[in-house]
Amino acid sequence: MSETRVAADALRRFISLVLSANGLSEESAATVARLMTTADLIGQDGHGVFRLAQYVRRLKAGGINPAPKFTLLEDYPASAVVDGDNAMGHLVMNHAAELALEKARRCGVAWVGSRNSNHAGPASLYAMKALQEDMIGLYVAVGSANHMPPWGGTDMLLSTNPIAVAIPAAERPPIVLDMATTVAAYGKVKTAVQRGEMMPEGWMIDRQGNPLLDPNKSAEGFLLPIGGPKGYGLSLVFGILAGVLNGAAFGRNVVDFNADSKTRTNTGQFILMLNIAAFTDPAEFRSSIDEVWTEMKSSARLPGVDDIRLPGERLDATRRERTTHGIPVPATLLAVLDDLADENRVARIER
Amino acid sequence: MSETRVAADALRRFISLVLSANGLSEESAATVARLMTTADLIGQDGHGVFRLAQYVRRLKAGGINPAPKFTLLEDYPASAVVDGDNAMGHLVMNHAAELALEKARRCGVAWVGSRNSNHAGPASLYAMKALQEDMIGLYVAVGSANHMPPWGGTDMLLSTNPIAVAIPAAERPPIVLDMATTVAAYGKVKTAVQRGEMMPEGWMIDRQGNPLLDPNKSAEGFLLPIGGPKGYGLSLVFGILAGVLNGAAFGRNVVDFNADSKTRTNTGQFILMLNIAAFTDPAEFRSSIDEVWTEMKSSARLPGVDDIRLPGERLDATRRERTTHGIPVPATLLAVLDDLADENRVARIER
Numbered sequence: 001m002s003e004t005r006v007a008a009d010a011l012r013r014f015i016s017l018v019l020s021a022n023g024l025s026e027e028s029a030a031t032v033a034r035l036m037t038t039a040d041l042i043g044q045d046g047h048g049v050f051r052l053a054q055y056v057r058r059l060k061a062g063g064i065n066p067a068p069k070f071t072l073l074e075d076y077p078a079s080a081v082v083d084g085d086n087a088m089g090h091l092v093m094n095h096a097a098e099l100a101l102e103k104a105r106r107c108g109v110a111w112v113g114s115r116n117s118n119h120a121g122p123a124s125l126y127a128m129k130a131l132q133e134d135m136i137g138l139y140v141a142v143g144s145a146n147h148m149p150p151w152g153g154t155d156m157l158l159s160t161n162p163i164a165v166a167i168p169a170a171e172r173p174p175i176v177l178d179m180a181t182t183v184a185a186y187g188k189v190k191t192a193v194q195r196g197e198m199m200p201e202g203w204m205i206d207r208q209g210n211p212l213l214d215p216n217k218s219a220e221g222f223l224l225p226i227g228g229p230k231g232y233g234l235s236l237v238f239g240i241l242a243g244v245l246n247g248a249a250f251g252r253n254v255v256d257f258n259a260d261s262k263t264r265t266n267t268g269q270f271i272l273m274l275n276i277a278a279f280t281d282p283a284e285f286r287s288s289i290d291e292v293w294t295e296m297k298s299s300a301r302l303p304g305v306d307d308i309r310l311p312g313e314r315l316d317a318t319r320r321e322r323t324t325h326g327i328p329v330p331a332t333l334l335a336v337l338d339d340l341a342d343e344n345r346v347a348r349i350e351r
Numbered sequence: 352m353s354e355t356r357v358a359a360d361a362l363r364r365f366i367s368l369v370l371s372a373n374g375l376s377e378e379s380a381a382t383v384a385r386l387m388t389t390a391d392l393i394g395q396d397g398h399g400v401f402r403l404a405q406y407v408r409r410l411k412a413g414g415i416n417p418a419p420k421f422t423l424l425e426d427y428p429a430s431a432v433v434d435g436d437n438a439m440g441h442l443v444m445n446h447a448a449e450l451a452l453e454k455a456r457r458c459g460v461a462w463v464g465s466r467n468s469n470h471a472g473p474a475s476l477y478a479m480k481a482l483q484e485d486m487i488g489l490y491v492a493v494g495s496a497n498h499m500p501p502w503g504g505t506d507m508l509l510s511t512n513p514i515a516v517a518i519p520a521a522e523r524p525p526i527v528l529d530m531a532t533t534v535a536a537y538g539k540v541k542t543a544v545q546r547g548e549m550m551p552e553g554w555m556i557d558r559q560g561n562p563l564l565d566p567n568k569s570a571e572g573f574l575l576p577i578g579g580p581k582g583y584g585l586s587l588v589f590g591i592l593a594g595v596l597n598g599a600a601f602g603r604n605v606v607d608f609n610a611d612s613k614t615r616t617n618t619g620q621f622i623l624m625l626n627i628a629a630f631t632d633p634a635e636f637r638s639s640i641d642e643v644w645t646e647m648k649s650s651a652r653l654p655g656v657d658d659i660r661l662p663g664e665r666l667d668a669t670r671r672e673r674t675t676h677g678i679p680v681p682a683t684l685l686a687v688l689d690d691l692a693d694e695n696r697v698a699r700i701e702r
Contacts, residue, residue, distance in 0.1 A: 076629040078429035079459025108430025109623075111460040113630060136592070153650030153659045165588045175591070177584040209653045227577025233528040233662040236647070237516045240526070241487070244639050245630050251646045272460075278427040279464060279596050288595050295602045296587070299504030302560045308501045311584040 004334055005326030010350045011049060012037040014337070017346040018052060022059040023066030024088070032090040035125050040327045043318035044122035044178075046187035049329070051119070053336050054258075055088065056344070061261040064088055064118055070095055073115070073247075078107035081246055082114045086264050089120030093269055097129040097137070100273040104135060108278030113246035113270040119144045119257055123164030124178035124315070126271050130166050131174050134282040136274040137166045142243040142267060145256040147186050147223045151232035154207045156222055157251045160185055161238040166312075168276075170286035172293040176312030181235040182223040189215050189223075243268040355685055356677030361701045362400060363388040365688070368697040369403060373410040374417030375439070383441045386476050391678045394669035395473035395529075397538035400680070402470070404687050405609075406439065407695070412612040415439055415469055421446055424466070424598075429458035432597055433465045437615050440471030444620055448480040448488070451624040455486060459629030464597035464621040470495045470608055474515030475529035475666070477622050481517050482525050485626070485633040488517045492620040493594040496607040498537050498574045502583035505558050507573055508602045511536055512589040517663075519627075521637035523644040527663030532586040533574040540566050540574075594619040 016033035020026060040048030058064040068087035072080055080099055084092030096112040103110030120126070123139045130137030143159025150157055160180035167175040184203040192199050192215035204212040204221045212221035225231025243250035248268025255265045276282045297308050322328075329337070334349070341348040367384035371377060391399030409415040419438035423431055431450055435443030447463040454461030471477070474490045481488030494510025501508055511531035518526040535554040543550050543566035555563040555572045563572035576582025594601035599619025606616040627633045648659050673679075680688070685700070692699040 074459075074629055074631075076459030076626070077457065078461070079626070079629045081630055106428065107458055108425075108427030109460060109462040110429070111625065136596070150647040150650050150659045150661075152656040153647070153652050155650035157646060157650060165592075167588065167591055175588065177588050179578075179581045179584060183578055207653070209655070226581050227530075227534055229660075229662075230530045230577050233530060236643075236662065237518065237526065237528050240518055240640070240643065241516075241625075244643065245487070245625075245627070245636065247631055251643060274462065274592075274596075275427070275430070276596070278425055278430045279432055280425075280598055285596065289591070292587075292591065292595065292602060295508060296501040296504070299501050299506035299508060301504055302558070304560070305503035308504045309580075310501075311580075311587065 002331045003328040004331070004351050006329050006349055006351055007326050008037050008041055008323060011040065011327055014341070014346070014349045015049060015052060018056060018340055018344050021344040021346055022056055025067065028088070028091055031094055032088050035090045035094065035121060037327075038125060039121045041319050041322050042122070042124065042315045043322075044124070046185075046190075047122040049337065050333060051121070053340055054261075056340060057261045058118075058257070063260075063262045063264070078103050078110045080112045082112060084114050084117040086116050086118065089118035089267060089269070092117040093120045093126045093139075093271060094129075096269070097126045097271045097273070100271050101129065101133065101135060104273035104275040109272065109274050111270060111272045113242070113268065115246040115248040115266060115268055116264070117248070117267045117269055118265055119267065120269060122178060123162045124166065124176050127164040127166035127178070128174070128176060130273050131168050134168065134276045136168070136276060137164075138272040138274070139164045139269065140238045140242045141269040142239050142248060142250060142254065143180075144254075144265060144267060145186070145258055146254050148182055148225060148232070148235060149222055150236070151225065151229040154222070158232070158235045158239060159254060160223065161235045161242065163238060167289060168286055169289040169293060170283070172290045173316035174312055175289060175292075175310055176315050178311075178315075181225055181231045181238065183226055183231075184223060186223065189218050242270050246270065353682045354679040355682070355702050357680050357700055357702055358677050359388050359392055359674060362391065362678055365692070365697070365700045366400060366403060369407060369691055369695050372695040372697055373407055376418065379439070379442055382445055383439050386441045386445065386472060388678075389476060390472045392670050392673050393473070393475065393666045394673075395475070397536075397541075398473040400688065401684060402472070404691055405612075407691060408612045409469075409608070414611075414613045414615065429454050429461045431463045433463060435465050435468040437467050437469065440469040440618060440620070443468040444471045444477045444490075444622060445480075447620070448477045448622045448624070451622050452480065452484065452486060455624035455626040460623065460625050462621060462623045464593070464619065466597040466599040466617060466619055467615070468599070468618045468620055469616055470618065471620060473529060474513040475517065475527050477620075478515040478517035478529075479525070479527060481624050482519050485519065485628060487519070487625040487627060488515075489623040489625075490515045490620065491589045491593045493590050493599060493601060493605065493618060494531075495605075495616060495618060496537070496609055497605050499533055499576060499583070499586060500573055501587070502576065502580045505573070509583070509586045509590060510605060511574065512586045512593065514589060518640060519637055520640040520644060521634070523641045524667035525663055526640060526643075526661055527666050529662075529666075532576055532582045532589065534577055534582075535574060537574065540569050593621050597621065
């Protein structure tokens with residue numbers, strides 16, 4: 001598949017223009033554009049500019065509020081609930097994460113939940129905001145479409161409800177875990193369709209409980225949780241913490257934002273920030289994380305394995321490479337973005 | 352296997368007497384005995400009175416301090432680090448959980464970590480302390496022996512590092528998730544040995560990466576994480592949060608407390624308490640959790656599945672049954688406990 005390398009700055013400016021053209025203030029457009037571009041820089045290709053057309057569809061259909069006003073529904077010294085007024089999820093969670101950082105500075109830990117939010121891109125974006133200031137971030141979201149039944153069931157009541165945790169190191173890259181509670185995220189199924197590949201056993205089963213291997217038939221089955229009932233339990237509990245507790249959608253109330261551009265999703269998320277200084281000396285802690293890296297890396301390996309990887313290692317390498325050489329945009333996506341430029345009367349991406 | 356039903360109160364009194372005979376104060380012995388008995392009542396047979404002989408071995412060998420003095424190493428409005436002075440883990444985490452409840456009442460959320468703690472029984476015990484007062488509890492521990500390498504490796508640097516989350520309902524039982532980050536907890540391997548059964552594929556592999564099915568050969572291999580690299584990531588991150596952040600043991604520093612009764616383990620754990628009133632009306636929240644139960648239960652089912660279960664459902668049923676009919680103690684374990692009684696000059700368990 002042919003692809004073009006686009007400089008991060010050019011991509012960021014383009015996203016910002018398109019969002020401004022759809023009613024976002026200059027500041028809001030810039031914030032979302034920065035976060036979406038970061039998603040592409042760190043290799044989260046399914047959660048960056050790839051989503052722009054979908055976001056614009058929602059903005060035009062009234063499914064996202066371009067000019068929201070956030071409200072603090074609850075406000076305790078170390079916790080809060082933000083009503084996002086149906087804003088773009090990036091704005092809600094960026095705000096929530098900043099509030100959590102501020103509270104954690106004073107209190108040691110803080111937890112801020114959201115309701116009336118929307119899809120906010122990759123989970124790691126918000127957890128990683130902790131890394132700016134000697135904190136550890138943990139983010140959980142109710143996914144924006146249900147792809148999984150409860151264990152043993154066939155009604156799709158649960159989403160992939162992802163978790164991300166970001167932990168700073170000293171010389172080494174930060175440890176960044178960003179994972180769905182399903183064996184494969186739904187994006188991987190879409191990628192298999194694009195590539196004309198079959199899925200490995202263990203990703204999906206059909207309604208009779210048989211392995212589903214053809215990604216074109218994904219509508220006939222559902223994703224499997226990691227560790228069977230354990231992943232089901234994690235998805236359920238994360239959904240309650242990020243959704244029910246915040247008065248956000250969960251279970252049958254989750255709106256499939258791929259199929260519906262108009263209905264308010266009432267997406268829920270939460271961000272937890274841990275102030276390392278409230279536990280130990282941050283410099284010492286960072287050095288300990290370097291030691292964890294070294295210890296894991298130096299483990300003897302299984303036959304055929306040439307390296308032990310730490311969560312966040314590939315993310316960091318991708319960011320370095322793409323910062324230097326630009327973000328690879330496949331020809332099909334570039335065509336979509338050019339159409340988007342024309343429709344919204346903004347300049348096409350420079351290349 | 353023949354078994355005797357022992358009333359919870361009789362078991363609790365017995366454990367308390369044995370611990371008192373080994374230097375614990377009356378109050379401390381009573382607290383540990385209550386928590387250990389609760390472990391048996393909720394069906395966590397591998398983490399209740401089954402462990403008593405091992406704890407006594409450690410107490411006699413100087414591996415646990417019977418008369419500890421807890422110190423608050425760090426103390427922020429919503430967080431703290433407790434130095435457990437090498438006490439029994441139950442005492443450290445009971446104290447930490449109470450401190451977290453108190454802080455969460457004022458701050459909305461609280462996170463209390465431990466160092467110089469020890470094995471504290473099942474993770475759910477401490478998460479469930481939240482249920483006394485309209486809170487949600489989340490507990491994570493560094494396991495007390497390493498049974499897993501980093502993904503792709505063969506050096507056992509990681510433990511099963513479990514997580515427990517407890518969420519109150521109204522009429523329904525609370526949702527209680529209590530899970531290891533490995534497909535099977537190590538206790539399940541031991542049970543397979545006792546029963547003379549082979550293990551299913553997916554629990555363990557050997558050092559060549561081949562499935563290991565004979566539980567008698569478990570020393571030749573290691574446990575597999577849930578979801579492959581995902582479970583490895585969870586175990587790593589939980590280990591950092593419960594261990595490294597608290598200045599507790601992690602990686603090569605973890606002492607295998609099954610093999611060594613003398614060396615200070617410096618076990619780390621943390622408990623997070625969320626005050627539901629800081630998010631929404633607790634009564635409404637509890638009703639919403641009842642609705643989650645109903646929604647999951649009413650899902651259509653896969654062929655051959657007769658019920659959808661929620662995490663905590665079996666725990667609740669077991670507790671009810673054992674509260675009424677007593678705790679089943681296998682003959683082999685009862686013999687061990689009788690020996691323990693004689694050695695420590697306390698009365699044998701009433702039956």
